[in-house]
Amino acid sequence: MKALQKLLGNPRSLRMLKRGFGAGVVIVALLEVLVVNVLHLGHGYFWFDGLPAFGSLYGFLSSVIIIVVAKFILYPLVSRKEEHYD
Amino acid sequence: MIEWLHPGLLLIGGAAAVPFLKGRALQAYLPLLAAVALLDCILMTPGMFGKAQFLGYQLTFGRVDRLSLVFAYVFTLAGVIGFIYALHVKDRLQHIAALIYLGSALGVTFAGDYVVLFIFWELMAFSSVFLVWANRTPESVSAGFRYLLVHVFGGLCLLGGIMLYIGQTGSISFDSMHAFAGSTTFALILIGFILNAAVPPLNAWLPDAYPAATVTGAVFMSAYTTKSAVYVLIRGFAGTEALMWLGAVMAVYGVIYATMENNGRRLLAYHIVSQVGFMVCGIGIGTEMAVNGATAHAFAHIIYKGLLFMGAGAVLYMAGTVKLSELGGLYKTMPLTMIFFLIGGLSIAGAPLMSGFVSKSMTISGAGEQQNSFAFLMLTLASSGTFLSIVLKMTYYMFFGRDAGLQVTEPPRNMLAAMGLASFICIFIGVFPQSLYALLPYPADYAPYTAQHVLDSLGLFFFTTLGFMLFMKKLAPKPGLNLDTDWFYRRLAHAFMGIVRKPVANFEYRVVGEAYDYLIRAAVLFVSRVVNHFETEAVQPAPQSLAAGTNSLGNVLRRLQTGSVHDYAFIMAVGMAALALSYVIWWAQ
Numbered sequence: 001m002k003a004l005q006k007l008l009g010n011p012r013s014l015r016m017l018k019r020g021f022g023a024g025v026v027i028v029a030l031l032e033v034l035v036v037n038v039l040h041l042g043h044g045y046f047w048f049d050g051l052p053a054f055g056s057l058y059g060f061l062s063s064v065i066i067i068v069v070a071k072f073i074l075y076p077l078v079s080r081k082e083e084h085y086d
Numbered sequence: 087m088i089e090w091l092h093p094g095l096l097l098i099g100g101a102a103a104v105p106f107l108k109g110r111a112l113q114a115y116l117p118l119l120a121a122v123a124l125l126d127c128i129l130m131t132p133g134m135f136g137k138a139q140f141l142g143y144q145l146t147f148g149r150v151d152r153l154s155l156v157f158a159y160v161f162t163l164a165g166v167i168g169f170i171y172a173l174h175v176k177d178r179l180q181h182i183a184a185l186i187y188l189g190s191a192l193g194v195t196f197a198g199d200y201v202v203l204f205i206f207w208e209l210m211a212f213s214s215v216f217l218v219w220a221n222r223t224p225e226s227v228s229a230g231f232r233y234l235l236v237h238v239f240g241g242l243c244l245l246g247g248i249m250l251y252i253g254q255t256g257s258i259s260f261d262s263m264h265a266f267a268g269s270t271t272f273a274l275i276l277i278g279f280i281l282n283a284a285v286p287p288l289n290a291w292l293p294d295a296y297p298a299a300t301v302t303g304a305v306f307m308s309a310y311t312t313k314s315a316v317y318v319l320i321r322g323f324a325g326t327e328a329l330m331w332l333g334a335v336m337a338v339y340g341v342i343y344a345t346m347e348n349n350g351r352r353l354l355a356y357h358i359v360s361q362v363g364f365m366v367c368g369i370g371i372g373t374e375m376a377v378n379g380a381t382a383h384a385f386a387h388i389i390y391k392g393l394l395f396m397g398a399g400a401v402l403y404m405a406g407t408v409k410l411s412e413l414g415g416l417y418k419t420m421p422l423t424m425i426f427f428l429i430g431g432l433s434i435a436g437a438p439l440m441s442g443f444v445s446k447s448m449t450i451s452g453a454g455e456q457q458n459s460f461a462f463l464m465l466t467l468a469s470s471g472t473f474l475s476i477v478l479k480m481t482y483y484m485f486f487g488r489d490a491g492l493q494v495t496e497p498p499r500n501m502l503a504a505m506g507l508a509s510f511i512c513i514f515i516g517v518f519p520q521s522l523y524a525l526l527p528y529p530a531d532y533a534p535y536t537a538q539h540v541l542d543s544l545g546l547f548f549f550t551t552l553g554f555m556l557f558m559k560k561l562a563p564k565p566g567l568n569l570d571t572d573w574f575y576r577r578l579a580h581a582f583m584g585i586v587r588k589p590v591a592n593f594e595y596r597v598v599g600e601a602y603d604y605l606i607r608a609a610v611l612f613v614s615r616v617v618n619h620f621e622t623e624a625v626q627p628a629p630q631s632l633a634a635g636t637n638s639l640g641n642v643l644r645r646l647q648t649g650s651v652h653d654y655a656f657i658m659a660v661g662m663a664a665l666a667l668s669y670v671i672w673w674a675q
Contacts, residue, residue, distance in 0.1 A: 005418055008486070025548045032541045042538025045454030045462065055542030056549045058463075062470035063553025066338075070345035071560050078569040079346070085567075085576055 029056040090135035090148050093123035093162060094192030094206070101185035104178050113173045116181055120165035120188070127158040134198060143258050146198025153381070153527040157195045157317045160385045161188065163511075164309040164392055171396050171504035172302035183216035184306045191310035195317055199258040200248045203318070207244065207282075210311060211237035217303030218295050229298035232572070236281070236291040244278025247271050263322045276323060282315035283366060284359050285332050286339050290572030292358060293343070297351040297408075301399040304351060308395045309388045312358055316365045316384050320527075325372025333367025334464035336360070341471030343570065345479070348563040350398045350408035353480055354391070357434065360468055361387050367461050368449040374528040376452030381526050383449055386441035386515055390433035393508035394476065397427030400497035400505070401484060410480065410563035415489030420496050424485040426505035431481055433512040435473035438543055441512045444519035444534040447543075451532070469543075470550045477547075478554045483563055 007013050032053045036042045044050040051057070100119045107115050132155070136147030165188045175181065190213060193206030211234065218230035250271040252258055266272040277288070284292040292312070296304050323329060340360025347353040361383070368380030400423045401416065402408040417424050429440070436442040446469065453461035496502060515522050523530035554561065 004421055008417055025552060028541065028544045028548050032545050035537045035541055042536065046459050053545060055545030058466060059470050059546035060549035060553055062467040063474050063550040066341060066345055066471045066474060067553060067557045067560065070342045074342060075346050080567050080569060082565055082567050
């Protein structure tokens with residue numbers, strides 16, 4: 001536990017974590033292309049899930065869709081004060 | 087030797103002992119009783135048990151087959167974990183309510199007909215509401231009443247459907263409702279079921295009531311109501327296309343609301359809606375693989391959702407709040423809770439080596455095999471949203487982010503032990519998926535760990551994180567409340583009360599009260615005057631004149647019996663004269 005707290009409390013290791021994440025994003029997307037489109041190891045169900053790096057692209061698209069719909073469109077419409085029903 | 091012991095009735099009956107136990111004995115009793123129920127389920131063999139005659143119908147309390155067993159296993163297992171988590175709770179009301187609630191969920195699972203099903207169905211709603219009320223705050227009392235009213239409405243729809251069903255078939259057996267598709271019977275029973283599954287627009291009771299429940303009560307509630315609904319939907323409505331559409335929409339609906347939410351336990355409640363959407367969608371697709379996926383997902387979901395509610399409950403218990411805007415930096419003081427919560431989060435998101443991965447991908451592949459691109463894309467989108475709002479948003483703002491400076495420690499050891507046990511199960515299922523697949527209703531020949539699957543998931547998570555980092559500022563939680571479909575009945579009730587308070591009360595006082603004065607009271611007075619007159623003139627004199635008659639007769643008799651010889655001699659003389667006279671009259675004739 002101590003080691004974990006030290007790791008997360010240290011700005012230097014946090015910077016490392018960010019860099020590691022950046023590398024992970026690139027590596028995963030490339031691996032996806034490699035496995036599905038170069039080595040043809042997977043089998044898709046539709047025309048679209050065999051596109052290069054489908055999981056990665058759709059994941060990014062999904063998060064953007066959800067954030068835009070939830071926070072930019074719906075939130076202004078349905079958000080009220082906590083005491084709304086009192 | 088008893089042929090078959092109903093685990094639900096064992097727990098409901100076992101609740102009777104709770105008031106007489108205290109201290110260590112009670113602490114040992116609760117998880118042990120749930121463990122005995124689990125053992126009871128494990129030792130069961132398939133068949134039909136617990137038959138009874140009632141009003142000419144045959145009731146079946148124990149339909150034991152692969153489908154009911156897998157749900158019974160996970161219900162009782164979650165009960166063991168839940169009671170370990172609740173060991174420190176002194177409030178016996180909560181323990182009794184939880185035992186009856188778990189027992190009635192098992193009752194629904196093993197019910198072979200609609201009558202038994204309905205009884206346990208209602209018992210489930212009426213016992214679980216006490217887990218909300220046990221919080222004993224004004225908010226929880228009113229949330230509990232709303233919860234109960236919504237479930238009474240659903241129960242009435244179900245009852246109406248059952249009545250029509252009995253009228254049409256003359257039978258009470260509960261099996262596939264396919265033959266009734268499109269009829270009112272079908273619709274009413276389906277509405278009763280999907281209300282408990284929290285399918286929008288009948289979903290708002292769930293995020294309304296669960297965050298109002300006690301810390302330990304919410305852990306139980308997260309497991310049983312929605313998943314027993316999933317069970318009956320599999321039983322009765324597998325392959326109903328409408329469920330596929332509703333489930334796919336529901337999975338995204340829950341995620342969107344969760345993304346806006348500030349209250350941690352309400353956020354998790356919206357994720358129940360979303361996750362049950364996966365199951366409902368799988369049921370709607372209806373193939374063996376999709377139904378297997380829905381069942382596996384229900385199993386995995388009960389454990390990891392319980393784990394998440396335990397983690398959020400531990401934060402609420404220690405810090406006094408679970409509003410994300412008031413939390414932060416808890417990794418320093420609650421690292422174990424954070425690790426367990428993160429395991430729950432990775433499981434629900436479906437990360438490789440976690441339970442959600444092996445169950446969720448089965449449902450999504452079920453959609454893929456049916457060439458159903460809508461369900462496939464919606465469920466994948468919901469997976470991304472789950473990762474976004476639980477693993478990223480909730481973990482970040484609870485345990486990291488701005489340090490809220492809360493002076494807390496780890497929760498009691500029993501809470502940590504329960505979370506540890508649930509975490510172990512999540513990882514065990516993720517690493518050994520065949521252990522779960524072996525329990526599913528249909529033979530499962532499915533390999534979740536293909537290179538493409540794993541990489542697709544990793545890609546999904548990494549790039550969702552990228553999206554999160556881009557919109558981090560916008561995602562910061564803010565205090566507030568988001569309107570859901572409960573707005574309709576809460577506003578309706580408000581308007582109704584307004585009408586009652588102002589116009590109806592006035593009308594009652596001014597018009598009905600006055601009219602009462604003139605019409606009713608005047609008439610009553612008139613009738614009472616008539617009755618009074620009759621009483622004084624006719625009824626009261628009657629005994630008087632009767633008494634007067636008796637009195638004068640008595641006087642006559644009294645005079646006759648004077649005791650004086652002269653009088654008697656006179657009477658005898660009169661008698662003799664009368665006899666002589668009558669003889670003369672007779673002789674003359």
